[in-house]
Amino acid sequence: MLDDILHKATRIFTPVVDATFLQEEYFAIDMSSANLDLTMDMLAKPEVHHQYLQDLLQRNSAKVAYGGYLERRSLYDRSNYFQAKDDKGKRNIHLGVDLWCPANTKVLSPLNGKVHSFQINKNFGDYGPTLILQHDISGYTFHTLYGHLSEASLENKVVGQNVHPGEVIAALGASEVNGEYAPHLHFQIIVDLEGNHGDYPGVGSQNTLEHYRVNCPNPNLILKID
Numbered sequence: 001m002l003d004d005i006l007h008k009a010t011r012i013f014t015p016v017v018d019a020t021f022l023q024e025e026y027f028a029i030d031m032s033s034a035n036l037d038l039t040m041d042m043l044a045k046p047e048v049h050h051q052y053l054q055d056l057l058q059r060n061s062a063k064v065a066y067g068g069y070l071e072r073r074s075l076y077d078r079s080n081y082f083q084a085k086d087d088k089g090k091r092n093i094h095l096g097v098d099l100w101c102p103a104n105t106k107v108l109s110p111l112n113g114k115v116h117s118f119q120i121n122k123n124f125g126d127y128g129p130t131l132i133l134q135h136d137i138s139g140y141t142f143h144t145l146y147g148h149l150s151e152a153s154l155e156n157k158v159v160g161q162n163v164h165p166g167e168v169i170a171a172l173g174a175s176e177v178n179g180e181y182a183p184h185l186h187f188q189i190i191v192d193l194e195g196n197h198g199d200y201p202g203v204g205s206q207n208t209l210e211h212y213r214v215n216c217p218n219p220n221l222i223l224k225i226d
């Protein structure tokens, strides 16, 4: 039912980064462990990963590299923040979609909503500056999370402030503030925030996958990139 509401919340392709990027300038990428280009050495150096992505985009006449919903990644092996004693508890399944484009790219709200909460999440490999919006549509309440923002994005934000579809709500942060990643937006739908404010897991484990799959529907239901 909620999937249906989310699907109907937008009618066509609806961007959450710079509205001048055309739908045909989005390029799907594989960030899973199966992509052998992504060596641990590259992922340890955000500027090298960023250059890899920019080269890939240029070769494909594209502006935004995107993907990652329920993707299983080795990227998180570099940070203790995601580790566990056993493989099924290890957090390596990505729960949102990532949109890789340069720092300072504008971030837009796809829907009517209001500011639920925001904070800077400072663990290594975490979101850095993070914003969560609340949306109330057709009697349903759900949330959207925007991670890896610039610090300036959170200045002058007020809990409860209204946002409109297409409104610029933030900008992408550089590696120095975004948890030490190549610049990208982490966009995630979250039905129940489970008491969280300004934060919510963006990566789950095999043990928790069924729970998160239901609580965090596919972001592409709203974005309609493909």
Ligand SMILES: [Zn+2]
Pocket: 068, 094, 096, 097, 098, 185, 186, 187, 202
């Ligand atoms: Zn992400």
